[in-house]
Amino acid sequence: MTSDAKPLSGLRVLVPRGGTWGDLVARALREQGASPVVAPLVDFAHTSEEEKLVEALKLLEAGHYDWITATSSTVVDVLAYHHTVIPASTRVAVVGEATAAAFEHAGYQVSRTPSEENNTTAGLLEVWPEIDEGDVLRVLTLRSDVAKPVLTEGLIGRGHDVTQVVAFRTIGIPASVHTREDVESGRINALLVASAKIAREVAEQFPNLPEDTIVACVGPHTHPEAIAAGLLHNPAHERSELKRALIETVESVIDQSDMLD
Structure with a gap:
């Protein structure tokens, strides 16, 4: 199978945690054709x-x-x-x-x-x-x-x-200037949100997301917490097969407990 035939081809995805979590998620995304950008928004x-x-x-x-x-x-x-x-x-x-x-x-x-x-x-x-x-x-x-x-x-x-x-x-940590520019310009066109804390950091650090940017919430309670944090979602993406494939890829390697900060 070529890269173009993979379900996440064309996505450049911000992975908001590093360490073992980030490594597992980035590897799974690459296997499905995406280009992960590991840019931790939380630290310990x-x-x-x-x-x-x-x-x-x-x-x-x-x-x-x-x-x-x-x-x-x-x-x-x-x-x-x-x-x-x-x-x-x-x-x-x-x-x-x-x-x-x-x-x-x-x-x-x-x-x-x-x-x-x-x-x-x-x-x-x-x-x-x-x-x-x-x-x-x-x-x-x-x-x-x-x-x-x-x-x-x-x-x-x-x-x-x-x-x-x-x-x-x-604790939250600021994204680099380069990462912020890539998100605001749409060069990073998908964001993973894997906890309430990350949702708050995304909402605060990227207040002007391009309309086409996919915001993918993973974990059982993350979506309502993201909404409460003020993180905007494009209604057109609600039934997006690409967004669903992105979420399923992450959840195939990271379970509910790993969504906690």
Whole structure:
């Protein structure tokens, strides 16, 4: 199949996150004929719970926890920043394609992930037999400041000893002048919006989108959050096969939990 025959040929797509997430999405877009432009609009800053995080990571490295959980690939960056190594006695449970890939790339074996049919935090609780065997487990849950504590609440509800820590904060970062010019001129003719925070950044940083620019919201709640942020969508694109193909391409490699900041 030639490039011209691929479903996303002709699209130059802004990918608003870097790291493992951006790599996975960019690769999938290229395979479908698009030209991805990785230009992160969000980054991650130190947590407001730094002292609590440092103490928890010391306990982690000492083998105190039976399990560690993560729903963001950024947790791997947090571990690396603090030079923390997960001991072999502590098992890893994660949600999200990008999260699992980041842990495995860092050399950690992931013991539990949700099923493909329900690849969510709630889905992980359904396929984690150890949490229903009666033993009280010591679990460290690391998450962002915007992620809902679904895993934490589910584990506490089952009687486990859970240490919950906000490991990082999500902040907006400005696009480069070159990227802004490419978006405003239409040379970048499609934008991915993968979270409420990214929706707000797109609305603020690109207030004068060309009418033909495709705004593709991925994730279960992103579209209404984008509308609330003031991000305009072209009604003519609502039934666009090209937009649908773009969304399906991203969602084929990135699941719901990876849409969280």
